[in-house]
Amino acid sequence: MRSPAIGPTILAALTLAAGLAVGAPLMLKAQVASMPLPAVAPAVSxxxxxxxxxxxxxxxxxxxxxxxxxxxxxxxxxxxxxxxxxxxxxxxxxxxxxxxxxxxxxxxxxxxxxxxxxxxxxxxxxxxxxxxxxxxxxxxxxxxxxxxxxxxxxxxxxxxxxxxxxxxxxxxxxxxxxxxxxxxxxxxxxxxxxxxxxxxxxxxxxxxxxxxxxxxxxxxxxxxxxxxxxxxxxxxxxxxxxxxxxEAVPQRRRPFPMLAAHAAERALRERPGEPVHHLTIEAGLQGRLEGLARDRAAALSDRVSVAILAADHRTGEIRASVGSSDLLDLDRGGFLDMTRAVRSPGSALKPLIYGLAFEQGIAHPESLIEDRSTAFAGYVPANFDRTFLGTVTVRRALQLSLNVPAVQLLDAVGPARLAARMRRAGAAPVLSDLSPPGLAIGLGGVGVTLTDLVAIHAAIARGGEAVALRIRPDEDPLPPGRRVLEARAAWQVGSILAGVPQPGGASGAIAFKTGTSYGYRDAWAIGFDGRYVVGVWVGRPDGEPVPGLVGIDAAAPILMDAFARIGQPAPLPAAPPGVLAASSAGLPAPLRRVRVPRGGGPALVQGPQIAYPPAGAEIDLGAGRGAAAPLALKVREGRPPYLWFADGTPIGTSDFGRAVTFTPRERGFVELMVIDGAGAAARSRVFID
Missing domain, CATH: 1.10.3810.10 (Biosynthetic peptidoglycan transglycosylase-like)
Incomplete structure (x- = not known):
């Protein structure tokens, strides 16, 4: 018997099925090969x-x-x-x-x-x-x-x-x-x-x-x-x-890490295209110092912030950078990086002044120097407590942060040399473009940052050799051998600062210097041991005064706590060869007393001097916001009675006292003048805000 013939429809179906069985994998393979992939490099944080x-x-x-x-x-x-x-x-x-x-x-x-x-x-x-x-x-x-x-x-x-x-x-x-x-x-x-x-x-x-x-x-x-x-x-x-x-399950979302927030944001601004930024900061130390700044600021008055900068002065690597006490605290200006804010350093530059005097043979730590009222071409500095100690050693003058001896030494070494050495250390002092540096820069009349002060003290800690503070491992260092101070002078400064009593009475482990800017706006403490240099700033970021804000009380305790959180202090270096060790009496005759080649002499007291406000001061009395507060005017020296003028108009007389009050009518510059009973006069031009 013949098998029935396969119909055309069935044959077509079988042919299609066979074709699909063979062709489908080939078609799929071709489609996979030609398939355009979606973006396989998604943006990441x-x-x-x-x-x-x-x-x-x-x-x-x-x-x-x-x-x-x-x-x-x-x-x-x-x-x-x-x-x-x-x-x-x-x-x-x-x-x-x-x-x-x-x-x-x-x-x-x-x-x-x-x-x-x-x-x-x-x-x-x-x-x-x-x-x-x-x-x-x-x-x-x-x-x-x-x-x-x-x-x-x-x-x-x-x-x-x-x-x-x-x-x-x-x-x-x-x-x-x-x-x-x-x-x-x-x-x-x-x-x-x-x-x-x-x-x-x-x-x-x-x-x-x-x-x-x-x-x-x-x-x-x-x-x-x-x-x-x-x-x-x-x-x-x-x-x-x-x-x-x-095991318990979490019930809340935790915040992402935000250590060294200011430094991290700056890293992004500097290199916006990099996906990963490596810094020299040590996360553990950063966290401990951020906690310290936050706790100490909370214990101070409202709106006060704290900044801390810690670096390994052997390499210049910054190990912690705390720009504010709390990034998110707007009342304390937490968003501002106060390690880079330009402020007045108060007395924090004095170690460099003394180091220059040692380097040039003008003084020795045991030389005697006079702490008396002294005039320097019309500039008459006074000590913080308005008293004078008479004859003291240079060592004691620096440890007590006396102003007149510091200005005498600065007058001898030259303010321009001080500014040049600051720049050699890597600092960028902000000075007036209208005149050369004056003696006032030695007591805070210059703008610097916390980073600048740490760089200067890092050089002193390194035996006078500058080091570039860097927060990235790949940043260029300073050329080797760039000297800020001669090695013996740097060691002498360090040995003096190591003898400053720390809060609590101890001394010796850490060499440190404090500073307080004019009007209690900034409190500083900068210190170093054999490895680390740490700087602390305390104040209001908006520049408003904080009554009683003094470096030794506000900043120095934070500095010591910062070193405690770093660990056991590294020993300070031994004296380099050639350091002269002697008492005042045992020094060579030219060094027994400070030689001041260009220095000032005793202050002349025939005429009056305006003690407050000093010339060039900018005083916030609220004149720009409505009615101004009264301004206290003070005079020293001269003979009573005293007649006061503002822009040529008499504003008051004091027969025996040395102070009067004056209420400015508007915002702007005011020319103040006082005439004493002998007809001598003194002037002070200030800006009222």
């Missing part, structure tokens, strides 16, 4: 790291998301094992799509009418995260499958895993394992407990519903399911399961 690679501060990406860079080696291996066991057991074996998982998920959906288990691989999830489009439709799912195959073909398993670790959603604007671990656990993901790992596996399955800050029940139940499955699949020991289930 710029990060600032400390000297050891610890995170100081991350910055959100442009759309406000926290998506930190991460590599697989930065993540606990236990988390990766648990993730793959729970999400994609055959990750290492499939090529982007797990056909068995897809078939199982489809069968369950068809037979039960609901989704029982997902069929997406980790690679398919990455494809969905990169694409960012809808995934419910069949067309979208097919595109996801093709994209997953293309990702694995072109990128490989390791890069696919890194992309998942970077992009997985963790609720709100948190993406990626590293941002999630910091936000929900307060730690880097390098070391995780089984319970922490399970928590971070569970959240991306329903990131908004399982956010820990929206209730603990949902995330605890999801975490425990992950733990149970991980134990069943051998991803964790069954003995750890019971312990992990008892």
């Amino acid at each position: 710029t990060v600032v790291l400390d000297r050891s690679g610890r995170l100081l501060r991350p910055f959100a990406v442009a759309d406000g998301r926290w998506r930190l860079p991460v590599e697989a080696e930065d993540v606990d291996p236990g988390f990766v094992r648990m993730l793959l066991a729970y999400e994609d057991r055959r990750f290492e074996r499939h090529r982007g799509v797990d056909l068995r998982a897809l078939a199982r998920a489809g069968w369950q959906l068809a037979t039960r009418g609901r989704i029982v288990s997902g069929g997406s691989t980790l690679t398919m999830q990455v494809a969905r995260l990169l694409d960012g489009g809808p995934t419910r439709s069949a067309a979208a799912k097919l595109r996801q499958i093709v994209t997953a195959l293309a990702l694995e073909r072109r990128l490989g398993k390791a890069e696919v895993l890194r992309l998942y670790l970077t992009l997985a959603p963790y609720g709100g604007n948190i993406e990626g394992i590293r941002a999630a671990s910091l936000a929900w656990l307060g730690k880097e993901p390098k070391r995780l407990t089984p319970a922490e790992a399970a928590l971070l596996v569970a959240i991306p399955q329903a990131p908004e519903a399982r956010r820990p800050d929206r209730g603990a029940d949902a995330i605890r139940a999801a975490r425990d399911r992950v733990l149970a499955r991980a134990a069943a699949l051998g991803a964790i020991d069954t003995g750890d399961l019971a312990t992990a289930r008892t």
Whole structure:
């Protein structure tokens, strides 16, 4: 019998089926090969790291998301094992799509009418995260499958895993394992407990519903399911399961690290295109000193801030930079970096003045010098307490921060030389463009920053050799051998400052100097041991006076606490060769008393002198904001009675007392004049604000 002939329709169907069976894989392969990949380099947060690679501060990406860079080696291996066991057991074996998982998920959906288990691989999830489009439709799912195959073909398993670790959603604007671990656990993901790992596996399955800050029940139940499955699949020991289930789940979002905030922001401004910034800062020390600044500012008056700068003077590397007591405290100007604000240093430059005098053979620490009222071409400095001690040693004059001896020595060495040596140390003093440096710069009549003062004292600590303070490892150092002081002079200054009594009475471990600017606006303390130099500034960032704000009381205790938080002080260096050790009487005759070649003589007292306000002062009396407050005018020397004038108009007379009050009519410059009973006069031009 002949077999019935195959009809044309059946033959065509069989031919089509055979063609599809052979051609579909070829078509899919061609589509995968030509598939344009989505952007596989998503924007990640710029990060600032400390000297050891610890995170100081991350910055959100442009759309406000926290998506930190991460590599697989930065993540606990236990988390990766648990993730793959729970999400994609055959990750290492499939090529982007797990056909068995897809078939199982489809069968369950068809037979039960609901989704029982997902069929997406980790690679398919990455494809969905990169694409960012809808995934419910069949067309979208097919595109996801093709994209997953293309990702694995072109990128490989390791890069696919890194992309998942970077992009997985963790609720709100948190993406990626590293941002999630910091936000929900307060730690880097390098070391995780089984319970922490399970928590971070569970959240991306329903990131908004399982956010820990929206209730603990949902995330605890999801975490425990992950733990149970991980134990069943051998991803964790069954003995750890019971312990992990008892571990508490977080219930709030933690802030991201924000150490050295001002320095981090400056690093971004200087090099905006770099994704990772490495600084010389030590995160542990930075955190301790930020806590110190915050606690001490809180104990002071409102609106007072504290800045601290610590550097290794052997290398110039900055180890801690605290720009303010609290970045977010607007009342205290926390957003201002006071390590770089230009302020008056008060007496903090005196060590360099004395060092120059030692270097030039003008004085020796045991030389005698006069602390008496002295006039220098009309400039008559006075000590902080308005008293004079007479004849003292240079050592004692510096330790007591006497003003007249400092000005005598500055007059001898020259203010221009002082400014030049400041610049050689790496400082940038702000001086008037209208006249050369004057003697007033020795007592604070110059603008400097905390960074400048630390650089100057770093040079003294290094035996007089300058060092560039740097906060990046790759910053250029200063040329070697750039001298600020001769080695013997620098050591002599250090030995004097080491003898200054510290708050509490001790001395010797740390050489330090304090300073108080005019009007109690700035309190300073700068010190060094054999390794570190630390500077402290205390004051109001807006420049307003703070009554009673004095360096020895406000800044010096913070300085000593800063050194205590650094650790055991390093010994100060021994004396270099050639240092002359002798008492005052044992010194060579030219050094027994300070020689002042260009110095001043005794102050002439025939005429009056305006003690307050000094010439050139800018005084805030509220004249620019309405009615001005009264201004106290004070006179010294001369003979009573005293007649006062403002812009040529008489404003008051004092028969026996040396003070009157004057209320300015408006904001602006005022020419003050006083005439004593003998007809002698003194003038002072000031600006009233």
